Amino acid sequence: MRTPSRLLTSRLLALALMILLVTVLAIVSLLPQGSLLLTEGAEAGRPFRTIVAVLLAAGAVAICAALVVQVRSLMRQTRRVVAPRLSGREPLVRTECVEAALTARGWRSQQLPDVDAVAFHRHPWSRWAGVALHLGLLLVMLGMSSVLLTESRSEYTLREGDVLDASAQPTMRFQAQLAPGIALDDALVLNRVDPVYWSTGELRSLDSEFRDTESGQILRVSVNSVTRWSGARLFQSRVYGRVLDVRIASPELAETVYRIEIESVPILGMPAYRDLEIPGIPGEVRIRSIETETSTGIVPEVTVRVEEDGIAKGQGTLPPAGMVTVAGYDMTLEGYGYWQTIVLVRQHGAEALIAGTFIIMISSLALYFLPSATVYVVADADGHRLILAGSRLARAAFKPDVEALLKECG
Amino acid sequence: MQETLLALDPRLHVVALVGYALAAGVGIVTVVTRRESWRWTLAMSGFALAVHSAGLLTRWIGSGHGPYLTRYELLSAYAWASVVTWLIWSWRDGRLRPLGAVVMPVVMLLIGLGLYTGPEVRMLPPTFTGIWLTLHVSFYFVAFATGLVSFGASALIIARSLGTSLAWAPPADDLDGLAYRSAGLAFSFWGVGLLTGSIWAYYSWGRFWGWDPVETWSLITWLVFGVYLHLRRFYAWRGARAAVLMVACFSLALLSLFGTSLFTSTVHSEYFS
Structure with missing residues (x-):
C-alpha cells in the first residue's frame, strides 16, 4: 500500500498530470465545440474523451491528497514575521517547556531571523476547515463523476399543443455509459410558450406552460431554473420561434396549408427569416417575420416574397385574417403560435456537486481568510517572555490553552 | 431618472x-x-x-x-x-x-x-439570473485582482533581474513572497469561480460542463496556476524563473478571460460583447 500511496501523492506525478492535462485540454479546445462529450457520434473527440477522463480521475485523486497541504502552506511560507516589542509586563516562561507543550498541541514553530525569538502559529479552525475542504473536493469529484457516468439527455422541439411522451422524437440524444435512459411514463402537453420582453425589446424571460395529461397538473418551465417531472429534470432552452400556418393556393397548385417554423431573434422588432422551397412554386419563397407588441399581445407581422434566380416575382404582407396574392399565389395566414426547445435530463450526483462547492467556499473562507493565532517567545534581559497575538477571534480561541500553558511553564 | x-x-x-x-x-x-x-x-x-x-x-x-x-x-x-x-x-x-x-x-x-x-x-437575458452567476463573476473579479498583484510583483522581479536598480521597490524576498501568496489566492478564487460557473451553467443549460472553449481555457489557466504553485512549493522555484512563469500564467488568464470569446465560437461570446 505504501508504494502506490507514495506514487499517488508524489510531486512529480502531480506535476506531470497537470502538464499532460493542460496539453490535452489545449488540443481539445481546438476541436469543434461540443464534440468531446455531448454530441452523439462525435468521433473527433472520442480518443481524447478517454485520455481526459483518465487524466482527470488520476489528477483528481492526487491533487485532492496534496491540495490542502499545498495551499495552506502558502500563507505560512510567505508571511514575514517580526517579533513584537516587549512592554516588560509579559509573563516569563521556560522556552523548552513552551516549545514542547505547543509542538505537542499542533502549533507550528518558526525561528525569527536576527533576534532571540520563536513564533508558534496555529489556525483556530484549521483542523475542521481542512477536513471540510477535503470533503468538499471529494463531493465535487464524486458528483462530477456520477453526473458524467449516469447522465441521459434528450432535447425536444415542441410546438404549442404538442405532446411530450414516450413517442416524442428528440432532436438530440446523449446517453452516458451507465445511464439507464429516459423512459417517459407520463405525458405533458405544451399549452403555451410565453416570451416576455424588456422595454428595450430584449428578451427578459421565456417560460413554457405544460399540462400533465393524467393529473392535469400545470408545470411552468423557465430559463435558468430546474423543474422536476417524472423522475427527470426539465430545462427550458432559450431557443424558440414562430410556427406559421400558411395556406397557399393557385390554379396550378392544389390548395395546401404549409406549417413553417422560423427561429425568433430574441429582440422585439428584429426580423427573423426563413427561406424555403415549396413544391409547385418555382424559385424560392422567403418568409420574414417581425414580432410586434399590440393591445392583444405579441403578434408576428409576416411578409412573403417569391424569388426566382434572385429576381423578386412578388411580395406581400399577410394580414392576420385575410388573403394576399403574391406572384399569382393566394396566401392566407391561417394561424400562428410558438415552438420551443426543451431539454430533458436524468442524472445522479448534481446535488453532491453543488453541496461540495458550498463546502469548499465556506472552508476556503475559514482557512485562508481567518488569520492564525501566534504565540511569541521573545528574550529580554530577565529571560523569555510569552505573548499571544493575532485577531480577536483567534486569541479568544486559544486563550484557555495559553493560560494552561502559563501555569505549566511559567 | x-x-x-x-x-x-x-x-x-x-x-x-x-x-x-x-x-x-x-x-x-x-x-x-x-x-x-x-x-x-x-x-x-x-x-x-x-x-x-x-x-x-x-x-x-x-x-x-x-x-x-x-x-x-x-x-x-x-x-x-x-x-x-x-x-x-x-x-x-x-x-x-x-x-x-x-x-x-x-x-x-x-x-x-x-x-x-x-x-x-x-x-x-433570461439566463443571467441567480446567485450562482453573481458568485461566479465575483470570484473571477477577485481572482483577476489577486493575479494582477502577483503579476505586478513578478514584473518587478524580472525588471530587477535584468539589471534595473529599482531601489524604490520592496526587497526581492518580499516581492517573491507576495507573488507566491497572491498567486495562491488567485488559484483558490479562480477554482471556486470555475465551480460556481459550472453550477450556473447547470441551471441555465442543464449541464455542468460542456467543453466550451471559454470553460476549457479557464480550466487550463487554473491548472497552469497550479503548476506554478507546485513548482514553487516542491521544486524551490524562486526569483526570475518563477516570475517569468507567473507572467505567463497571468497572460493566459487574460487570454482566457478576454481573448477566447473573441477568437473562437463560444456560448460566452453572445454575452461578452
Whole structure:
C-alpha cells in the first residue's frame, strides 16, 4: 500500500498530470465545440474523451491528497514575521517547556531571523476547515463523476399543443455509459410558450406552460431554473420561434396549408427569416417575420416574397385574417403560435456537486481568510517572555490553552 | 431618472480614468525621483476609486443589474477589484505601495478599453439570473485582482533581474513572497469561480460542463496556476524563473478571460460583447 500511496501523492506525478492535462485540454479546445462529450457520434473527440477522463480521475485523486497541504502552506511560507516589542509586563516562561507543550498541541514553530525569538502559529479552525475542504473536493469529484457516468439527455422541439411522451422524437440524444435512459411514463402537453420582453425589446424571460395529461397538473418551465417531472429534470432552452400556418393556393397548385417554423431573434422588432422551397412554386419563397407588441399581445407581422434566380416575382404582407396574392399565389395566414426547445435530463450526483462547492467556499473562507493565532517567545534581559497575538477571534480561541500553558511553564 | 444615471456613468468613468492616470503619473514620478512618499499616489487612487465606484453604482441602478454583462461593465469591474485589492494590500503592508506603479497602468488600460468598446446598456437575458452567476463573476473579479498583484510583483522581479536598480521597490524576498501568496489566492478564487460557473451553467443549460472553449481555457489557466504553485512549493522555484512563469500564467488568464470569446465560437461570446 505504501508504494502506490507514495506514487499517488508524489510531486512529480502531480506535476506531470497537470502538464499532460493542460496539453490535452489545449488540443481539445481546438476541436469543434461540443464534440468531446455531448454530441452523439462525435468521433473527433472520442480518443481524447478517454485520455481526459483518465487524466482527470488520476489528477483528481492526487491533487485532492496534496491540495490542502499545498495551499495552506502558502500563507505560512510567505508571511514575514517580526517579533513584537516587549512592554516588560509579559509573563516569563521556560522556552523548552513552551516549545514542547505547543509542538505537542499542533502549533507550528518558526525561528525569527536576527533576534532571540520563536513564533508558534496555529489556525483556530484549521483542523475542521481542512477536513471540510477535503470533503468538499471529494463531493465535487464524486458528483462530477456520477453526473458524467449516469447522465441521459434528450432535447425536444415542441410546438404549442404538442405532446411530450414516450413517442416524442428528440432532436438530440446523449446517453452516458451507465445511464439507464429516459423512459417517459407520463405525458405533458405544451399549452403555451410565453416570451416576455424588456422595454428595450430584449428578451427578459421565456417560460413554457405544460399540462400533465393524467393529473392535469400545470408545470411552468423557465430559463435558468430546474423543474422536476417524472423522475427527470426539465430545462427550458432559450431557443424558440414562430410556427406559421400558411395556406397557399393557385390554379396550378392544389390548395395546401404549409406549417413553417422560423427561429425568433430574441429582440422585439428584429426580423427573423426563413427561406424555403415549396413544391409547385418555382424559385424560392422567403418568409420574414417581425414580432410586434399590440393591445392583444405579441403578434408576428409576416411578409412573403417569391424569388426566382434572385429576381423578386412578388411580395406581400399577410394580414392576420385575410388573403394576399403574391406572384399569382393566394396566401392566407391561417394561424400562428410558438415552438420551443426543451431539454430533458436524468442524472445522479448534481446535488453532491453543488453541496461540495458550498463546502469548499465556506472552508476556503475559514482557512485562508481567518488569520492564525501566534504565540511569541521573545528574550529580554530577565529571560523569555510569552505573548499571544493575532485577531480577536483567534486569541479568544486559544486563550484557555495559553493560560494552561502559563501555569505549566511559567 | 434611469437615463440620467446611465448618461452620468461614462462621464464618471472618464473622470476615474483621469484620476488613475494621475495616480500612475505621480507613481512613476515617485519612482523616477526615488522618493519614499507614496501619499499622493494613494490619495489620487483613492479619489479615482471613489469616482469609479460611483460610476459603477449609477450604472448598476440605471441598468438594473450588476457590472457583468457587457465588455465595458466587465472591464470596469475587473479594474475596480484590482484597485481595491492593491489598496487593501498597501494598507496592510506599506512596503507594497510601489506595486501601484504596475497596477495603475493596467487599471487605466482596462478602463480605457472599456470606454473604447462603448458604454451601451444591455438588459439581462433570461439566463443571467441567480446567485450562482453573481458568485461566479465575483470570484473571477477577485481572482483577476489577486493575479494582477502577483503579476505586478513578478514584473518587478524580472525588471530587477535584468539589471534595473529599482531601489524604490520592496526587497526581492518580499516581492517573491507576495507573488507566491497572491498567486495562491488567485488559484483558490479562480477554482471556486470555475465551480460556481459550472453550477450556473447547470441551471441555465442543464449541464455542468460542456467543453466550451471559454470553460476549457479557464480550466487550463487554473491548472497552469497550479503548476506554478507546485513548482514553487516542491521544486524551490524562486526569483526570475518563477516570475517569468507567473507572467505567463497571468497572460493566459487574460487570454482566457478576454481573448477566447473573441477568437473562437463560444456560448460566452453572445454575452461578452
